[in-house]
Amino acid sequence: MQKAHSAVTHSHSRMQNTNTHTLHIVWVNKHADFIGGAERYIYDTVKALAEKGIKSTLLYQLDGEIHPRFTHVFNSAYPITKLSEQLNHHSPNIIYLHQLDQIQDIDTCVQSGIPSIRFFHDHKLFCLREHKYTTIGHNTCQRKTGPGCYVCLGFIGRNSQHKLTVNRLGNLVAQQNSNRNLAGFIVGSEYMSRVLIQHQFELDKTHVIPLFTSSNTSVIKLSQPRHSSQLLYVGALVRGKGVDVLLRAMASLNMEVNLLICGDGPQRDELQRLSQTLGIDHLVKFKGYCRSGTLTKLYQQASALIIPSRSPETFCLAGIEALSHACPVIATSVGGIPEWLQDGINGRLVDSNNILALGGAIRDLLQHPDTTQRNAALAQQRIVQQYTIDRHTHQLIQVFKHLLKENLNQAMTATPMAGGDRHANH
The missing domain is CATH 3.40.50.2000 (Glycogen Phosphorylase B;)
Known part of the structure; x- marks a missing residue:
């Protein structure tokens, strides 16, 4: 009973004054450096949200890369040590996950009671060899992950030292199952939305928010002489x-x-x-x-x-x-x-x-x-x-607010009814 009342209390505190100046987002990512497109997205989006008064904290994995030029856009940045305690300490409104391969970290975010949403930047969760093309023939693949991945030798991979590795379907399925429990999923295209649905991710929890150009549209020249070849x-x-x-x-x-x-x-x-x-x-x-x-x-x-x-x-x-x-x-x-x-x-x-x-x-x-x-x-x-960053962040904030509202409604539903001997059905 006490846990249910506590969940409502925390949800109320997260929902109070949920304008952009009171939002606090914890970003969870493997790296704290400019490693790839995911990190570039995180950096640009955090900067844009900061201009709207939104606070951002970064939690990154202990074995991840770190660079001060990347972390300086956050209000604070810490390596992940005891994630549950760190989330409780920072008490964010939203947890926004990105490149992350630790199932226990996903589960910790889900169990925190804080609305947790993930941006799927690539196919790592939906292909044994991560890149969605066949080992034999190098043909573009549109199949759901399953036993057929072994037929195309999709279980054969390489690690960071370029040594051959064996990727197991069971591990991938376990990661998919863990991620399905998140409060929401963000993708950059309708194509990726179809990939999630193909793998039994809930359509109602999937949000398509196209990416944005980082070009400064105010200084772009509309006409440029170009090389002929x-x-x-x-x-x-x-x-x-x-x-x-x-x-x-x-x-x-x-x-x-x-x-x-x-x-x-x-x-x-x-x-x-x-x-x-x-x-x-x-x-x-x-x-x-x-x-x-x-x-x-x-x-x-x-x-x-x-x-x-x-x-x-x-x-x-x-x-x-x-x-x-x-x-x-x-x-x-x-x-x-x-x-x-x-x-x-x-x-x-x-x-x-x-x-x-x-x-x-x-x-x-x-x-x-x-x-x-x-x-x-x-x-x-x-x-x-x-494809502007303002448009992207506006849609992102609307998704965050929607999740906060849903989280509050769920917490209210879970509150014990009068007398303490009955509970609302989920």
């Missing part, structure tokens, strides 16, 4: 990104086309050797990791950004960033990409792994630069208006 790739150098397909497509063009590859990863050496084998190494430059300022200039100069992914992209922010600078985009029709890229309107879509189709789309774009650039300029207007 400069292609651009931005992303990790892993097999799922399909850079090998892009290199083969370039070799098929019989045109003097240059390619800048911005990014790094375990496939870099292999891709450099492939460009040499194809005889196009003099046309391809591997620039490694590029900061946002450098990417802005490249988006403004390139003939097109190429996204040759075979792994279904959960959103693909690089494409939005490119279009915000009126840079044309050619991409594979996988994952959430078709939700913001319409073939023949603001870019070109081709099938994944199709070298000839990708090469043909590149050739067509380079041969019709005026039409392509005109369409990209029109697309730019829509992108900078629709």
Whole structure:
């Protein structure tokens, strides 16, 4: 009985004055550093929410990376030691989870009684090999995780030292079961919403909030002179990104086309050797990791950004960033990409792994630069208006408030009825 009354008391305190100036969010993530897209999202969103008066605390795993440039946007940041005690101490309104692979931490958040919601940035919870393409044939996968994952050798993986590992379906299912108990789920695309539903996550608890361009829309130039034959790739150098397909497509063009590859990863050496084998190494430059300022200039100069992914992209922010600078985009029709890229309107879509189709789309774009650039300029207007951080944070706050209200209603329902001998049904 006492526990029920306590839950109502805490829920009331979290619901009181739930305007943006009283919200306190605890962010839980493996790293406290700029490791990937998830961390970039966390950093940008925390900054934007801080401008609205929202307090943010970061809890990160002991084995995670940490950098002061990342943590300084938070009101406070701590490594996870005893999570239940830390949550009780900070007493946030909302727990917002991101990259996290410890089931016990998920369970602790659920059991805290604090509304806990998770953003699913990738396929780690829905694919044994994390990238949703088959080991044999490298084909884009749309299947639900199950015994079929063993048939495609999806259980074979590599650790951070690039050593072979065996991934077990039972572990993945256990993580899915734990995550289903969270109060809500956030995804960046309708595609990812379908993936969650395919894996028995509740539709009513799933919220689609598209990502945002980090470009400063007030200083974006609507028209930029572009190189006539400069292609651009931005992303990790892993097999799922399909850079090998892009290199083969370039070799098929019989045109003097240059390619800048911005990014790094375990496939870099292999891709450099492939460009040499194809005889196009003099046309391809591997620039490694590029900061946002450098990417802005490249988006403004390139003939097109190429996204040759075979792994279904959960959103693909690089494409939005490119279009915000009126840079044309050619991409594979996988994952959430078709939700913001319409073939023949603001870019070109081709099938994944199709070298000839990708090469043909590149050739067509380079041969019709005026039409392509005109369409990209029109697309730019829509992108900078629709995919803004203000729009994203507004929707995010509405989800938080909805969860707080639901949490209060559930706590009220659980309150013992008069006399103490009866309880409301759940």
